[in-house]
Amino acid sequence: MRFNSKLLVTALLCAGMIGSAIAAESAKNDKGAWPQHTPDGQPQVEGYWVTVVYGMGCLQNPRAGVGCLEEGEEPGRANRPKPPKAASRVVDTPDGEIPYQPWARTKQQYLLSNYFEPTRPEFLDPQQLCLPLGPVRQLTWHDVHILQYPGYVIFEHEGGHVFRLIPLDGRPHVGSDLKLWMGDSRGHWEGNTLVVEVTNNNSKGRLSRAGDFASDKLHVVERFEFLDANRMKYSAKFDDPSTYTRPWTFGFDMKRAIFAENNPTKDDAHYEQWEEACYEGLTPVDYSLRSDRDHK
Amino acid sequence: MNSRNLKAIKTALYASLFVVAAPMFGQIPRTADGKPDLSGIWQALNTANINLQDHLAQKGAPAGQSVVEGNEIPYQPWALAKKKDNYVNRAALDPENKCYLPGVPRITYIGLPFQIFQRPDLVTMLYEHAHANRFIYTNGAQHPKGPIDWWMGDSRGHWDGDTLVVDNVHFNDQTWFDHAGNFHSEDLHVVERYSLLDADHINYAVTIEDPKVFTRPWNINMVLYRHVEKNFQLLEYECYTFDLEQYYP
Numbered sequence: 001m002r003f004n005s006k007l008l009v010t011a012l013l014c015a016g017m018i019g020s021a022i023a024a025e026s027a028k029n030d031k032g033a034w035p036q037h038t039p040d041g042q043p044q045v046e047g048y049w050v051t052v053v054y055g056m057g058c059l060q061n062p063r064a065g066v067g068c069l070e071e072g073e074e075p076g077r078a079n080r081p082k083p084p085k086a087a088s089r090v091v092d093t094p095d096g097e098i099p100y101q102p103w104a105r106t107k108q109q110y111l112l113s114n115y116f117e118p119t120r121p122e123f124l125d126p127q128q129l130c131l132p133l134g135p136v137r138q139l140t141w142h143d144v145h146i147l148q149y150p151g152y153v154i155f156e157h158e159g160g161h162v163f164r165l166i167p168l169d170g171r172p173h174v175g176s177d178l179k180l181w182m183g184d185s186r187g188h189w190e191g192n193t194l195v196v197e198v199t200n201n202n203s204k205g206r207l208s209r210a211g212d213f214a215s216d217k218l219h220v221v222e223r224f225e226f227l228d229a230n231r232m233k234y235s236a237k238f239d240d241p242s243t244y245t246r247p248w249t250f251g252f253d254m255k256r257a258i259f260a261e262n263n264p265t266k267d268d269a270h271y272e273q274w275e276e277a278c279y280e281g282l283t284p285v286d287y288s289l290r291s292d293r294d295h296k
Numbered sequence: 297m298n299s300r301n302l303k304a305i306k307t308a309l310y311a312s313l314f315v316v317a318a319p320m321f322g323q324i325p326r327t328a329d330g331k332p333d334l335s336g337i338w339q340a341l342n343t344a345n346i347n348l349q350d351h352l353a354q355k356g357a358p359a360g361q362s363v364v365e366g367n368e369i370p371y372q373p374w375a376l377a378k379k380k381d382n383y384v385n386r387a388a389l390d391p392e393n394k395c396y397l398p399g400v401p402r403i404t405y406i407g408l409p410f411q412i413f414q415r416p417d418l419v420t421m422l423y424e425h426a427h428a429n430r431f432i433y434t435n436g437a438q439h440p441k442g443p444i445d446w447w448m449g450d451s452r453g454h455w456d457g458d459t460l461v462v463d464n465v466h467f468n469d470q471t472w473f474d475h476a477g478n479f480h481s482e483d484l485h486v487v488e489r490y491s492l493l494d495a496d497h498i499n500y501a502v503t504i505e506d507p508k509v510f511t512r513p514w515n516i517n518m519v520l521y522r523h524v525e526k527n528f529q530l531l532e533y534e535c536y537t538f539d540l541e542q543y544y545p
Contacts, residue, residue, distance in 0.1 A: 039328070121543040131534060132427065147420060149335075149413040154420065161397075162427045165411070171527050180532050182427075204544045272431065275446045279426075279535075280396045280470075 040150040043192045048257040050143045058210040059089040067112045067210040091251035099245045111211030130278035132162045132181035134205030135198045136236045143257050145273045160278040173199050194224040215243045230256040324492040332458045332492045334412045337523040340405035347476035365515040375509045382477025395535035397447035399471030401502045424530045460490040481508040496522040
């Protein structure tokens with residue numbers, strides 16, 4: 001028997017395409033498999049997520065206090081128990097430190113040394129004024145509700161009711177002069193990893209409570225690698241040649257927030273994120289300044 | 297009248313009927329489940345945030361026609377006196393000037409765009425103003441038991457035919473409806489009705505009820521316009537009560 005090779009190849013290609021289509025459809029319809037997919041083909045990752053290690057006092061040991069100070073070292077918090085050591089969130093430098101240029105390291109230390117008794121407005125961490133923390137640090141504060149609509153991923157942060165919109169349609173970034181607190185995000189899916197490029201950062205928000213910062217020339221590439229239904233590995237590559245000696249990566253693990261642990265109804269399905277108004281009712285910021293009394 | 301003329305008149309009548317009726321049948325976008333699709337970026341183009349009622353221009357504040365049905369807000373006598381006092385002292389007292397979340401319905405017509413995302417169980421509204429947001433559950437979930445004093449209240453939605461009806465309760469008494477001092481108590485009950493007029497216009501009708509402040513319910517009505525510019529997107533309006541450039545140059 002002789003085969004028509006062209007016909008065979010065509011038949012195999014068709015069979016392959018049909019097979020792939022059936023497999024894709026089957027994956028979408030298989031309720032038991034992870035991940036399921038949204039109608040527009042995104043891996044279904046909706047829900048409430050939170051960092052595994054909570055805290056933002058410093059990047060090198062997120063469980064520690066401001067500037068990695070420990071028991072008795074932090075003004076006003078003398079009796080805080082010593083926190084266990086946690087991994088640095090600077091994940092790709094040998095010492096777990098941000099590779100600041102010398103002038104930038106000096107500025108970071110200066111901001112940190114003025115954290116507890118700020119005498120000038122710029123010493124106030126914008127977080128203390130309930131301003132947005134920036135796209136990366138905002139993920140380390142309270143929970144984030146990830147929502148998926150066709151063509152979009154939405155991050156609704158509990159802290160200070162800040163949201164971030166991530167279009168997936170490949171549209172261009174907004175003009176480079178538009179610097180935004182939460183930056184300008186563009187995303188796409190690589191398998192189960194959401195990759196987000198964040199430009200247009202105004203970088204007025206800091207990276208921790210320890211004076212860590214970037215400039216408004218910052219370019220970030222984030223990778224949200226969803227490992228299974230309840231675990232996610234997060235990394236953000238910080239590229240800012242005006243501030244750092246080389247690019248570095250801000251990384252941490254996240255987990256699905258399980259509220260039923262402390263909920264008598266044991267019912268996570270009906271959890272709702274409620275309003276956390278932060279700015280409203282805040283003591284006028286001038287009174288936060290140590291020098292304010294002296295000026296009057 | 298001969299039969300030819302009669303036929304021409306009939307044809308013209310049918311044609312006019314089609315022109316009038318067309319927007320009502322199939323001209324609005326719909327989601328897979330057949331509901332009107334409100335997804336998109338919308339904005340009110342009016343001066344309701346300055347004053348819901350008829351008002352003449354002042355410096356920096358253009359004139360505008362009332363969006364209140366009948367132009368009357370039915371205050372109880374004590375409340376009308378308070379409203380007048382609010383108006384006189386509006387520059388100091390308007391909660392918007394303190395950067396507080398503006399409440400509902402003011403967030404809709406505060407003058408900035410907002411984006412609606414829609415699916416069968418949930419409508420999400422994200423606002424450029426101060427990153428405000430609302431989750432409007434359309435899955436039959438009921439308001440949580442109060443009392444709760446939220447700035448933006450608690451929103452629950454359902455579809456009444458082609459209209460998204462949103463019921464809002466659990467407000468505080470700190471927000472105003474506009475810059476002119478129109479106010480409410482914590483007993484405020486707001487019912488919003490979003491109805492697509494065509495693909496790019498929403499009729500936005502609101503009923504305000506607050507027996508502590510008003511003698512009867514009253515209504516707001518306005519049109520919301522879709523942004524159709526290419527690549528239009530929400531930016532940020534973070535509200536500051538201090539000089540940002542002084543604090544964070």
